[in-house]
Structures are given as C-alpha cells and as structure tokens.
Amino acid sequence: MANFLRLISTKALAGPASRAVVALLLMLIVGVIFHADGAFYRIGTHRDALRQASVPGILACGMTLVIISGGIDLAVGSMLALSAVVFAMTAVWWSWPPAAAIAVCLAIGLLCGSASGLLSARLRIQPFVATLAMMVFARGLAKTVSHGAKVATAVQNPDGTYRYVSLPPVFRWIDSRLAGDNLSAVTLIFLACFAVCWVLLARHRWGRYLYAIGGNEEAARLSGVPVAWTKTTAYAMSGLMAAIAGICQAAQEQQGDPEAGAGYELTAIAMAVIGGTALSGGRGGLGLTLLGVVTIGYLEKILSINAVPEASRLMLTGVIIVAAVLTQRRRNT
Secondary structure (H helix, E strand, O other): OHHHHHHHHHHHHOOOHHHHHHHHHHHHHHHHHOOOOOHHHOHHHHHHHHHHHHHHHHHHHHHHHHHHOOOOOOOHHHHHHHHHHHHHHHHHHOOOOHHHHHHHHHHHHHHHHHHHHHHHHOOOOOHHHHHHHHHHHHHHHHHHHOOOOOEOOEEEOOOOOEEEOOOOHHHHHHOOEEOOOOEEHHHHHHHHHHHHHHHHHHHOHHHHHHHHHHHOHHHHHHOOOOHHHHHHHHHHHHHHHHHHHHHHHHHHHOOEOOOOOOOHHHHHHHHHHHHOOOOOOOOOOHHHHHHHHHHHHHHHHHHHHOOOOHHHHHHHHHHHHHHHHHHHHHHHO
16 A cells, blocks of 8 residues: 555656746746836835735645645635634634634634535535535634624624724734844744645655545545545645634734635635646645745736736636646646
C-alpha cells in the first residue's frame, strides 16, 4: 500500500507548476501594462494585494485538501461568516478572553466541517449537495445568532438604548502591520496556515491518503486506506481554515458581519484551480495553491486600482476558472 500511495502522490505533484508560474507572470505583465498611472509600481500596492488575498488564501488552503480528495466545499464562505459573528460576539460584546473566543470559533469550524464530511463520506451524499446544505445552514445560523445585524462595538441595552464598547486588543493585533507597515499580521497567519496544511499534505501519510482517494477511491479502499475517516478530516480541516479566516475577517472589518464571505468559496476554488489542483481530484498541492493565491491577489488588486466594478470582477473570476479547467482537460487528453 505504501508504494501505491507514493506513486499516486508523485504523479499528483508533477506538471502543473510551470502552468501556475506562467499564469502569475502573465498577471504581472498585465499589471505593468495597466498600471493605473504608476500605482502598480508602488510597494504599497503589492503589500495590499497580499494582505487582501490572505483571508481567501486561508480558505484556499483548506479547499485544496478537499479538492485533492475528490470533493468540493461550498460552505467555506458561510462558515467564515458564522465564525466572524461568534468571534465578535464573544470577544467584543461578552468580553471573553481572546483564547476562549478563538477556541470556540475553531471548534465551530471543526464541527461544521466535520458535519459536511460525515454527510459526504458516511451518508454518501454528493459533496456538492452536502456542502450546499451546510452553506445554507451556516449562513442561516450566523444570521440567527446575530439577529440579522452586524455585531460591532454598539451593544444594545435591555431598555433598547445602545452603549459603545472598545475593541479588544486581539482585534487590533490581528489587523496590525509589522516590519515598518510592510507586512500584515493576517498575512503571517495565512502563511502559518499554509505551512501546517503543506506539512500535512506533503509530509504526512494522511496527505498521501488524500491523493490516493482523489485518484481512485475504490482502489484506495481496497488498498486499506480509511476512506471515510480521511475524507471527513479533510472537510474538518477546511472548516478549521474557514474559522481562522472568519476570525481574521472580523478583525479586519472590526465587526462580525453575517453577510461576510459571500462568494469567497468561488475565490478559494479559483486559487486552487489556477494553481494546478485538478477538480477531478488526485492532483495538485499547497505550493501550487500559493501561486494561485498570489495570482488572484494581483488580479483583484489590478482590477481595483483600475476601478473595475465588482460585478465585472466576479464574472472575470468565473471565466478564469473555466479557462483553468479547460487547460487541465487538454493536458489530460
């Protein structure tokens, strides 16, 4: 079984790196051409591009694990919103210690992700349907606990009046900038999440299990791979990454918004696919996803400095996903 898993993982990592590098280089060339009166040449533009890509990049780390196993997770944006709301409520409204507030959010992310995994792996529900159900449920739960309003520094008293509380230091730390304001703390959190997921995927037997399941689930099962457990833990990791992203999102926005993260699942999928992770499963890697995160980050920033409307950005992201999948298909034929 070890030789089978090693063969699967070796094939999975070969090939797409050059295509991901070319996509990044093309994006940089686009930035040089459409530089918005020199805005692309400023160091602040590149710093902000990486900062803005960090939260969806955290989601992309978990999404990559799920996609490699042959699944998909449409619930990451909603789980992000739920985590953001709970973090704001516990840390701002209820003045919980930061460790307790963060622990509760991480537990919620693990629970929601595990539920999606159990629906898919144990009950044999299609991942699209299982995570779509979780997407609706988590979004509804976020709106329920927040009463459909943003959880900010204004706290309603029993008599209907409002009082204002200050943001806890943990919010300011997560949203801080280091190294002379050239590096965001959120970016460091993203890199830490990337490192953990990379080690699990590339250096741990569990990662080889994911590649084996995504390559051929039945062959993996016959080889002794614990398929149901491995797939469930992949979704649990995706939920954990969504919770971390929600904590960062709440700190950046200084509030918990139940509408936050809408469409982030599309961005996370785009980052993984552009990096070279195959939607059919069994091929890809976190290193490639990192290239996809930087590519999408630059794309968003280039469109932003050139004042391209949000609707056009979403349409372009959809076109990019289709183009990336078609490129994979041509390579496999």
